[in-house]
Amino acid sequence: MSYEIVTRPHQQNFIDWAKDKPEVLVLSADLTNSCEVGKWRDTYPTRFFSMGMAEQNMMGFAAGLAREGFEPWLHTFSVFLYRRPLDQLQMSIAYPALKVRLVGFLPGIMTPGGVTHQAIEDIAILRTIPNMTILEVGDATEAQSVLDVAHAVDGPVYIRMLRGEVSRIFPVDEPFKLNTARILSTGNDLTLITSGIATEEALRAVPLLQGNGLGITHLHISTHKPFDDPKILAALRSAKHGVITMENHSVIGGLGSAVAEVMAENSISAPLSRIGLQDTYAHGASQKFLMSEYGLDAKALVERVERILGKKLGIQESDLAEQRSINVHSSAKVEAL
Amino acid sequence: MGACLFRSISYAAERQLMNSAVADNADLQRMETIAHGIRKRVLSHVLSNNGGYMSQACSAAELLAALYGGVLKLGPVESPIDPPQFMGVPKIGEHTYQTGAQFHGPKGANFDRLIVSPAHYALVVYAALIETGRLREDGLEYFNRDGSTVEMIGAEHSPGFETTTGSLAQALSQAGGIALARKLRGEEGRTWVFMSDGEFQEGQTWEALSAASFHNLSSLRIIVDVNQAQCDGPMETVMAIEPLAERVRSFGWDVSVVDGHSLSEIIAASQSDTAKPHAILCYTDPVRGLPILAERAPTLHYLRFTSTAERAKYEDAYKEMVQ
Numbered sequence: 244m245s246y247e248i249v250t251r252p253h254q255q256n257f258i259d260w261a262k263d264k265p266e267v268l269v270l271s272a273d274l275t276n277s278c279e280v281g282k283w284r285d286t287y288p289t290r291f292f293s294m295g296m297a298e299q300n301m302m303g304f305a306a307g308l309a310r311e312g313f314e315p316w317l318h319t320f321s322v323f324l325y326r327r328p329l330d331q332l333q334m335s336i337a338y339p340a341l342k343v344r345l346v347g348f349l350p351g352i353m354t355p356g357g358v359t360h361q362a363i364e365d366i367a368i369l370r371t372i373p374n375m376t377i378l379e380v381g382d383a384t385e386a387q388s389v390l391d392v393a394h395a396v397d398g399p400v401y402i403r404m405l406r407g408e409v410s411r412i413f414p415v416d417e418p419f420k421l422n423t424a425r426i427l428s429t430g431n432d433l434t435l436i437t438s439g440i441a442t443e444e445a446l447r448a449v450p451l452l453q454g455n456g457l458g459i460t461h462l463h464i465s466t467h468k469p470f471d472d473p474k475i476l477a478a479l480r481s482a483k484h485g486v487i488t489m490e491n492h493s494v495i496g497g498l499g500s501a502v503a504e505v506m507a508e509n510s511i512s513a514p515l516s517r518i519g520l521q522d523t524y525a526h527g528a529s530q531k532f533l534m535s536e537y538g539l540d541a542k543a544l545v546e547r548v549e550r551i552l553g554k555k556l557g558i559q560e561s562d563l564a565e566q567r568s569i570n571v572h573s574s575a576k577v578e579a580l
Numbered sequence: 581m582g583a584c585l586f587r588s589i590s591y592a593a594e595r596q597l598m599n600s601a602v603a604d605n606a607d608l609q610r611m612e613t614i615a616h617g618i619r620k621r622v623l624s625h626v627l628s629n630n631g632g633y634m635s636q637a638c639s640a641a642e643l644l645a646a647l648y649g650g651v652l653k654l655g656p657v658e659s660p661i662d663p664p665q666f667m668g669v670p671k672i673g674e675h676t677y678q679t680g681a682q683f684h685g686p687k688g689a690n691f692d693r694l695i696v697s698p699a700h701y702a703l704v705v706y707a708a709l710i711e712t713g714r715l716r717e718d719g720l721e722y723f724n725r726d727g728s729t730v731e732m733i734g735a736e737h738s739p740g741f742e743t744t745t746g747s748l749a750q751a752l753s754q755a756g757g758i759a760l761a762r763k764l765r766g767e768e769g770r771t772w773v774f775m776s777d778g779e780f781q782e783g784q785t786w787e788a789l790s791a792a793s794f795h796n797l798s799s800l801r802i803i804v805d806v807n808q809a810q811c812d813g814p815m816e817t818v819m820a821i822e823p824l825a826e827r828v829r830s831f832g833w834d835v836s837v838v839d840g841h842s843l844s845e846i847i848a849a850s851q852s853d854t855a856k857p858h859a860i861l862c863y864t865d866p867v868r869g870l871p872i873l874a875e876r877a878p879t880l881h882y883l884r885f886t887s888t889a890e891r892a893k894y895e896d897a898y899k900e901m902v903q
């Protein structure tokens with residue numbers, strides 16, 4: 244499977260989108276070019292505010308601006324939006340339910356920047372915060388259409404964003420819709436629920452699994468909170484042999500946990516198998532290496548399916564659609580992170 | 581352009597008269613060689629990887645050469661250590677995890693400790709370790725390689741690191757705790773923290789400065805690469821931190837302001853024995869030794885070549901460096 248690669252999907256799209264929205268401001272914590280908003284700053288210099296490397300303070304400024312009717316869009320790496328400034332995010336922004344947009348880059352283990360740059364528990368932490376809306380993009384179409392979705396939410400929104408060279412998996416005319424799962428395939432043997440880059444990865448294996456006669460309902464999730472799209476419940480109910488979740492995140496507190504909650508509350512007894520980081524920190528290495536090391540790749544998905552079915556499917560690694568090679572030195576990013 | 585974008589250095593008034601007699605000429609020459617070696621190695625690496633943290637080598641070469649070249653009283657390393665493979669993250673009950681502090685030699689009551697704070701300077705730190713015989717000569721070949729500890733952003737298993745500080749401005753507080761522990765044990769050795777100036781934008785830095793002076797941690801030292809630059813460009817266009825010396829001093833610290841490319845000034849400042857914690861602010865030039873880097877101003881933080889012509893220019897600069 245090969246997809247169109249969109250370079251810097253956010254950069255120009257965000258500029259065009261913000262043109263007729265004077266209330267939209269950008270606050271940045273010294274990662275402006277890394278978050279594809281350098282050109283935005285140069286286009287709208289009076290709406291861009293450099294806050295320096297001081298994320299806790301940035302949260303407070305965003306809160307004040309939002310209280311006064313502006314709509315601040317904070318841009319930095321995900322880890323710097325919810326780890327150190329968590330208290331400020333909670334008390335200054337989430338409690339008063341302010342319209343602040345947190346655009347976080349480098350989700351999960353996509354970066355060789357190591358443990359300090361890998362947001363592996365952001366969804367888990369943010370899911371526990373009342374009033375938060377949590378969105379995650381899985382391709383370029385979602386990276387570009389998430390803006391309207393976030394803008395329409397009356398409260399704080401966290402966006403798990405992609406940058407650089409991003410695949411376009413979903414048609415441009417099928418934009419991101421709040422709290423709406425995408426049904427990528429249907430079938431009654433297994434239900435597969437994926438999010439973010441795990442969807443592209445899972446799609447390497449799904450056709451082969453189907454080729455083995457397996458009926459797979461595959462949902463792509465882009466809204467982690469709220470999480471009550473009835474399509475999810477229906478897909479979980481239909482799974483004959485089991486449910487698999489796959490996420491670029493810890494299995495604790497993220498998509499896998501959200502699915503477990505829905506299953507438990509609805510007495511769905513199919514076995515649940517969660518692919519993701521198994522309660523561990525990671526380290527700095529290439530995305531491909533880490534996805535293999537931590538069992539987040541298409542091969543790991545095949546193995547999970549085999550485990551659930553209790554039989555080998557005879558799918559070789561070489562049968563899987565080629566993994567998109569990720570060039571860490573791509574000129575679509577300002578650094579190799 | 582370039583260098584002149586960076587504030588014409590305002591520290592002249594702050595600068596103290598330095599007694600360069602404290603280091604003999606052989607020391608200075610050795611450190612100069614180390615500094616030159618750091619720039620050379622980092623440029624060579626950047627050329628072969630089409631990218632890297634180059635300006636940090638330009639600004640901090642003398643600072644690190646001075647520290648590793650004799651200013652720090654570190655335990656000896658018998659022979660250059662192999663770059664270790666990554667053996668897994670720290671886990672409760674498993675005590676196999678080894679920090680990169682081994683590259684600083686054995687710990688001891690009379691030895692100094694060095695905590696590296698700006699983890700993106702890792703490439704420069706590794707180069708310094710190689711130049712001073714602590715990391716194996718080919719160590720940079722393991723840089724950012726899958727399964728290696730020679731990570732792009734150093735973590736506590738990476739050579740020369742013993743804390744995980746890629747989320748910047750967390751090292752000084754931890755070093756404060758280490759210095760406090762050493763004080764409680766009556767140890768003589770000093771605890772040093774190498775910092776970048778961008779870290780003075782984070783509130784935690786100022787909380788740590790307060791606590792260090794409040795608890796009279798007189799053996800705590802910070803040495804800062806004040807290159808007046810950060811990711812988005814010159815610091816005064818991103819979030820000004822000046823007057824830095826005055827501000828740090830007002831938090832109860834002794835402050836020395838030095839030319840960060842003058843080994844003798846760094847050495848002299850490092851020898852001051854004060855009753856307060858001591859900060860050495862090294863004002864540096866982010867393109868020192870590689871003037872063509874100034875063409876990339878205002879953003880110098882990460883170097884990646886935009887054309888083969890540009891790359892060729894850096895190859896020429898490298899040839900000149902090795903002459």
Ligand SMILES: Cc1ncc(C[n+]2csc(CCOP(=O)(O)OP(=O)(O)O)c2C)c(N)n1
Binds near residue numbers: 778
């Ligand atoms: C808490 C935190 N926020 C943001 C970053 C991203 N970041 C990495 S280096 C850097 C610039 C910091 O300034 P400085 O170290 O002075 O930069 P340099 O002189 O190396 O260009 C930033 C913002 C980070 N590592 N940690």
Ligand SMILES: [Mg+2]
Binds near residue numbers: 778807808810
């Ligand atoms: Mg700096």
